[in-house]
Amino acid sequence: MAEVEETLKRIQSQKGVQAIIIVNAEGIPVKTTLDNSSTVQYAGLIHQLVMKARSTVRDIDPQNDLTFLRVRSKKNEIMIAPDKDYFLIVIQNPTE
Amino acid sequence: MEIVYVYTKKRSEFGRQCNFSDKPAELHVDILPDPSLTDNFIDRDPCDVAIQCTQEMSEHEVNTERFDCEPCGINHVEGGWPKDVNSQEMEQTIRYRKKVEKDENYVNTLMQLGSHMEHCIRQNNTIDIYQEYFEEEEIVEEMEGQPSAKTVNVFRDPNEVKRTATSLSWHPDGSCKLAVAYSSMEFQKVTKDMSYDSYIWDLENTNKPEMTLKPVSPLVCLEYNPKDSHILIGGSYNGQIAYWDTRKGSQPVEMSAVEHSHRDPVYKVIWLQSKTGTDSFSASTDGQVLWWDIRKMSEPTERLVLDPSKKGNLDNALGAFSLEFETTMPTKFMVGTEQGVVVSCNRKAKTPAEKIVCTYSGHYGPIYALQRNPFFPKNFLTVADWTARIWSEDIRDSSIMWTKYHMAYLSDGCWSPARPSVFFTVKMDGTLDIWDFLFKQNDPTLSLKVCDEALYSLRVQDNGRFLGCGSQLGTATLLEISSGLCTLQKNEKALATAMFERETKREKILEACHREMRLKERSRSEQSKEDEAKDGEAEESAEELVACAEREFYEVVEAEMKKRGKDDKKEKEKYEGKDGCKEKES
Numbered sequence: 001m002a003e004v005e006e007t008l009k010r011i012q013s014q015k016g017v018q019a020i021i022i023v024n025a026e027g028i029p030v031k032t033t034l035d036n037s038s039t040v041q042y043a044g045l046i047h048q049l050v051m052k053a054r055s056t057v058r059d060i061d062p063q064n065d066l067t068f069l070r071v072r073s074k075k076n077e078i079m080i081a082p083d084k085d086y087f088l089i090v091i092q093n094p095t096e
Numbered sequence: 097m098e099i100v101y102v103y104t105k106k107r108s109e110f111g112r113q114c115n116f117s118d119k120p121a122e123l124h125v126d127i128l129p130d131p132s133l134t135d136n137f138i139d140r141d142p143c144d145v146a147i148q149c150t151q152e153m154s155e156h157e158v159n160t161e162r163f164d165c166e167p168c169g170i171n172h173v174e175g176g177w178p179k180d181v182n183s184q185e186m187e188q189t190i191r192y193r194k195k196v197e198k199d200e201n202y203v204n205t206l207m208q209l210g211s212h213m214e215h216c217i218r219q220n221n222t223i224d225i226y227q228e229y230f231e232e233e234e235i236v237e238e239m240e241g242q243p244s245a246k247t248v249n250v251f252r253d254p255n256e257v258k259r260t261a262t263s264l265s266w267h268p269d270g271s272c273k274l275a276v277a278y279s280s281m282e283f284q285k286v287t288k289d290m291s292y293d294s295y296i297w298d299l300e301n302t303n304k305p306e307m308t309l310k311p312v313s314p315l316v317c318l319e320y321n322p323k324d325s326h327i328l329i330g331g332s333y334n335g336q337i338a339y340w341d342t343r344k345g346s347q348p349v350e351m352s353a354v355e356h357s358h359r360d361p362v363y364k365v366i367w368l369q370s371k372t373g374t375d376s377f378s379a380s381t382d383g384q385v386l387w388w389d390i391r392k393m394s395e396p397t398e399r400l401v402l403d404p405s406k407k408g409n410l411d412n413a414l415g416a417f418s419l420e421f422e423t424t425m426p427t428k429f430m431v432g433t434e435q436g437v438v439v440s441c442n443r444k445a446k447t448p449a450e451k452i453v454c455t456y457s458g459h460y461g462p463i464y465a466l467q468r469n470p471f472f473p474k475n476f477l478t479v480a481d482w483t484a485r486i487w488s489e490d491i492r493d494s495s496i497m498w499t500k501y502h503m504a505y506l507s508d509g510c511w512s513p514a515r516p517s518v519f520f521t522v523k524m525d526g527t528l529d530i531w532d533f534l535f536k537q538n539d540p541t542l543s544l545k546v547c548d549e550a551l552y553s554l555r556v557q558d559n560g561r562f563l564g565c566g567s568q569l570g571t572a573t574l575l576e577i578s579s580g581l582c583t584l585q586k587n588e589k590a591l592a593t594a595m596f597e598r599e600t601k602r603e604k605i606l607e608a609c610h611r612e613m614r615l616k617e618r619s620r621s622e623q624s625k626e627d628e629a630k631d632g633e634a635e636e637s638a639e640e641l642v643a644c645a646e647r648e649f650y651e652v653v654e655a656e657m658k659k660r661g662k663d664d665k666k667e668k669e670k671y672e673g674k675d676g677c678k679e680k681e682s
Contacts, residue, residue: 001197001198001203003203003207004197004202004203004206004207004210007206007207007210007211007214008206008210010210010214011210011213011214011217014214014217014218014221015221016217016220016221017217022206024196026177026178028177028192030193030196030197030202031193031197067212068212068216070216072226077220079213079216079217081209081212081213083205083208083209084205085201085202085205086202086205086206086209088206088209088210088213090213090217092217092220094220094221094224
């Protein structure tokens with residue numbers, strides 16, 4: 001438990017990190033540093049995106065699997081680390 | 097079933113060595129070739145045969161019916177909670193979350209993901225992998241070899257019965273919308289099921305118009321208000337003017353009263369520049385030009401009858417087909433008429449007679465388009481009959497430049513707002529011509545066949561890059577032209593100025609010559625008239641003139657005959673004289 005907290009604190013302290021969301025396989029946000037409505041929106045939308053990305057990768061090569069997904073937009077970057085049961089979503093603003 | 101082979105050998109023979117002995121070669125059989133056997137066979141030409149050992153397959157194409165899609169958004173509601181947890185209750189959700197956090201799987205997964213994520217975050221912070229290098233360097237625009245234009249989108253009339261797209265108007269800000277007026281211009285071809293609607297199209301969506309405008313009578317022309325992009329004014333087939341506010345819906349906000357409107361279809365309506373932004377004027381083939389204020393559409397604010405004799409006589413009036421108004425010259429405007437004459441008018445004149453300043457004639461048919469050059473307002477383009485002509489305001493008798501006579505009727509034209517020497521014309525055979533008179537004067541620089549039916553209207557967007565043309569079957573085609581034709585070249589303004597000046601000067605000189613010749617003729621005819629008067633007042637009646645002409649003719653003939661007779665006699669005498677001489681000699 002404590003290690004998890006420590007890891008998350010470390011990530012949060014990195015430069016430019018705006019929010020961290022942890023979502024489980026059903027789309028429920030388990031832990032978040034963002035307000036509820038945004039969290040729900042991110043959780044719902046990103047869940048679908050990760051499913052689609054994963055199925056795309058596996059369709060092309062069934063031995064392959066999705067390890068990381070980065071969505072770069074004008075304002076920030078959404079990084080998603082997927083796993084079987086949970087997703088870790090970090091929103092970072094990588095301007096110098 | 098067992099297959100068994102029994103092999104027997106004497107015991108004493110086991111182990112005996114083999115006694116090999118040398119023997120010379122023996123020929124057992126020798127078969128010689130028999131050429132007579134070839135008679136049984138025929139030589140066959142070798143031929144190539146391709147063989148493939150694969151599955152036979154065939155190719156087939158299928159086009160599905162167009163599928164109408166509409167984009168819409170989804171509203172996310174929180175969900176996914178297990179049945180026993182009520183998502184609204186804070187306590188229950190917190191409890192659930194705490195439970196998940198204690199799960200070992202959760203801890204392990206998160207440690208792993210966390211380290212992975214940290215790596216990427218640090219990566220981001222170290223180097224911006226999407227950094228734009230060489231941002232400050234300007235891309236030098238090179239002239240591509242060939243001017244070209246390509247169709248970007250096609251907007252078809254969604255109705256069953258197709259009407260002509262008679263007028264197009266671009267949205268004033270950003271030009272992402274195109275308003276197209278549809279009506280049937282052929283006399284009495286309007287059927288009962290022909291709809292009256294005109295549409296506003298969003299350039300991205302060609303399946304369905306963004307908005308429908310429902311007038312009382314089909315619209316012949318339609319214009320966006322350049323000051324207020326929600327207001328459109330349209331002139332309809334029955335002579336009425338109506339204006340719409342796109343925020344208020346498809347019905348016109350107000351229509352002009354029928355008694356005070358035009359009596360013929362309104363062919364052109366233009367917004368004027370005024371403080372209120374509500375003034376406009378319209379022209380129609382009934383010979384009137386009316387000014388309107390859209391706040392009060394019950395009657396026009398001003399009226400002008402295009403009577404060239406300046407008496408305001410409606411019977412004498414020329415039917416107006418096109419209007420021209422330049423915002424830099426707010427008091428002047430020009431009207432192109434059905435009779436092929438361009439009338440230049442001054443709005444601020446005090447008496448109606450003075451309103452019509454001058455006329456320019458030279459076309460044989462109705463003037464479908466009339467526009468001043470946006471860079472050189474003194475020169476204007478007219479498109480009528482089979483030619484397009486460029487005029488200078490100073491020269492009244494003829495145009496300074498004109499295209500050759502084409503095979504098909506020209507139906508609309510306009511200048512490019514980006515380049516002073518480029519203009520566009522569309523023809524009844526469905527071709528679009530792009531002319532650049534600094535590059536080539538005899539032929540269009542680019543001639544494109546847009547569609548098989550006739551093109552009726554044309555409008556260039558303000559950046560000069562996109563243009564829309566409307567056809568007889570209601571198809572509005574959006575074309576993009578190559579950047580060479582819409583970016584200002586170096587020296588272009590200077591060259592265009594020089595060309596216009598040169599042509600204007602040429603025409604002036606020609607005009608001066610003509611005038612001199614006419615003066616000479618007049619003075620000669622005046623002199624001869626004086627002589628006649630001295631002889632004895634000949635009455636200027638047609639019969640007298642004919643009799644006079646006959647008399648003169650016979651006099652001339654007689655004089656000739658007499659002259660010939662005298663010459664003959666003289667010759668004869670000469671001849672006889674010669675003979676005489678000869679005789680004398682001989």
